[in-house]
Amino acid sequence: MKKIYTPRSVQLNRWYRRLSSKRLRQAIVNGGKIRIGRKKLKFSKKVKFIPVIAPYNLSLGKKNHYECVAFINKIQSSIRIAANSNNEVCICFRNTKYISAPAGIYLLSSVEEYVRRYPSVSYQVRFPPSIPDKHTRYKAPVVHAALSRIGFYSLLSVRDVKLKSFPHVDTWHVASSTIVKGNLVGEALEKLQNLGINQKALYRSGIEAMNNAIEHAYSPDIPNLNNFVTKKWWLFAGVLDNKLIFLISDKGHGIPNTIPYTQSTDLIKEIKDKLKNALLGETLVGDAEAIHIATLIKETRTALGHRGKGGPDLRKFVESQKDASLQIYSNTGTYLYSLTKKGKKPVPIGYNNKSSINGTIIGWEVPLPDEMLVKG
Amino acid sequence: MKILRVSDFTKFPGPRHKKFGDFSGEEFRDTVLIPALDEGEEVKVCLDDVMGYGSSFLEEAFAGLIRKNIPIDKVRMIANNLESKDDPCLVSEIRGYIEDEIKRAKN
Numbered sequence: 418m419k420k421i422y423t424p425r426s427v428q429l430n431r432w433y434r435r436l437s438s439k440r441l442r443q444a445i446v447n448g449g450k451i452r453i454g455r456k457k458l459k460f461s462k463k464v465k466f467i468p469v470i471a472p473y474n475l476s477l478g479k480k481n482h483y484e485c486v487a488f489i490n491k492i493q494s495s496i497r498i499a500a501n502s503n504n505e506v507c508i509c510f511r512n513t514k515y516i517s518a519p520a521g522i523y524l525l526s527s528v529e530e531y532v533r534r535y536p537s538v539s540y541q542v543r544f545p546p547s548i549p550d551k552h553t554r555y556k557a558p559v560v561h562a563a564l565s566r567i568g569f570y571s572l573l574s575v576r577d578v579k580l581k582s583f584p585h586v587d588t589w590h591v592a593s594s595t596i597v598k599g600n601l602v603g604e605a606l607e608k609l610q611n612l613g614i615n616q617k618a619l620y621r622s623g624i625e626a627m628n629n630a631i632e633h634a635y636s637p638d639i640p641n642l643n644n645f646v647t648k649k650w651w652l653f654a655g656v657l658d659n660k661l662i663f664l665i666s667d668k669g670h671g672i673p674n675t676i677p678y679t680q681s682t683d684l685i686k687e688i689k690d691k692l693k694n695a696l697l698g699e700t701l702v703g704d705a706e707a708i709h710i711a712t713l714i715k716e717t718r719t720a721l722g723h724r725g726k727g728g729p730d731l732r733k734f735v736e737s738q739k740d741a742s743l744q745i746y747s748n749t750g751t752y753l754y755s756l757t758k759k760g761k762k763p764v765p766i767g768y769n770n771k772s773s774i775n776g777t778i779i780g781w782e783v784p785l786p787d788e789m790l791v792k793g
Numbered sequence: 794m795k796i797l798r799v800s801d802f803t804k805f806p807g808p809r810h811k812k813f814g815d816f817s818g819e820e821f822r823d824t825v826l827i828p829a830l831d832e833g834e835e836v837k838v839c840l841d842d843v844m845g846y847g848s849s850f851l852e853e854a855f856a857g858l859i860r861k862n863i864p865i866d867k868v869r870m871i872a873n874n875l876e877s878k879d880d881p882c883l884v885s886e887i888r889g890y891i892e893d894e895i896k897r898a899k900n
Binding site: 620 | 850
């Protein structure tokens with residue numbers, strides 16, 4: 418290709434224009450004094466960024482699951498690409514008007530895994546818009562406050578804009594660690610002690626979920642193609658949409674992959690047969706069925722008969738707290754467990770999604786009475 | 794009779810094993826229960842005034858005594874001297890774990 422010749426005078430003019438604009442900008446910074454060193458006159462190449470656009474509704478519900486997982490996968494692939502080039506990753510939340518707690522913790526844990534794996538990558542974030550508040554009708558940047566509160570911006574080293582406080586967001590408690598820490602579960606529950614919930618039962622469910630995350634979720638005995646960088650759990654506790662939500666998440670193998678290694682095939686078969694005979698609503702299959710089995714296991718293989726009894730602990734809180742429900746997302750499966758209002762008959766519901774979240778999120782939810790309504 | 798309060802050990806009982814986190818069932822068994830049993834006195838365990846228990850903690854702390862070769866009569870003595878005013882179901886739950894482990898050890 419023929420190189421276009423630019424006359425020397427034109428080149429000089431351009432250089433002086435760039436120089437003067439740079440000097441002016443620098444002068445503003447220096448309080449009017451034009452003072453600039455030789456090094457600062459270098460004009461660096463513009464860094465390109467890889468855009469990743471977040472969906473309108475960031476949620477792991479049935480309708481939004483695929484879109485949410487695709488968004489996280491896109492962030493992860495963009496981080497991989499950016500690590501091998503001089504590019505930045507730009508995550509755009511301009512369209513996002515709703516974020517659910519499980520999706521928030523899933524976003525945080527999935528992105529943290531990749532930020533730790535590729536520490537050289539830089540990030541930009543386009544902040545989410547303000548939306549009319551349900552109670553006050555005034556526009557408020559609730560999604561932005563939520564992302565800020567869970568520590569998403571600080572994870573990406575993005576400068577956060579200070580916001581006015583939102584009472585329901587400010588009660589949120591987010592923590593993570595590589596070991597089981599009962600004090601963190603306790604602190605989270607103490608923040609929510611005025612909400613009239615059975616704290617002991619929720620502590621039991623929470624500590625057992627955390628124990629499972631550390632003991633089984635990242636087990637080296639289970640074949641895995643991805644090396645785990647962060648063998649952690651993440652905790653979220655807070656009030657959202659006037660519901661108390663308590664979540665424990667990990668980025669491990671997922672319950673459907675760990676069950677065949679922690680339990681005997683005979684036991685799994687025995688439970689499957691029992692489930693077929695009992696009329697517990699629809700028959701679950703695939704990952705959803707594996708999750709359901711995990712919540713029922715009380716006995717394990719003979720050699721380690723004392724281990725793996727934590728499954729029923731996950732349901733303990735639901736059985737002791739009125740209107741509470743349990744949600745488990747693990748790989749492609751979603752499992753929901755609650756009790757009927759009249760009788761104490763369990764109602765397990767489960768289905769399989771198109772894509773996997775590559776990990777597990779275990780959550781408990783309790784609707785709060787109107788007099789405890791937390792206004793945003 | 795020596796009274797052991799779990800609340801003196803921790804307010805937040807943790808996981809099953811020491812390697813998984815602080816204030817585990819294994820740690821409670823090895824640093825509190827077994828030394829108290831070694832003194833030869835009768836031991837009573839008070840389970841109240843803590844945030845709650847995971848079943849892993851309870852199983853390892855109490856049924857784990859059998860796996861540590863503590864004589865069955867001593868373990869049953871502890872099982873009979875458990876106190877939980879906050880959650881009385883804990884007592885029968887622990888007794889269940891101990892009896893399961895005794896059966897397993899006999900097999």
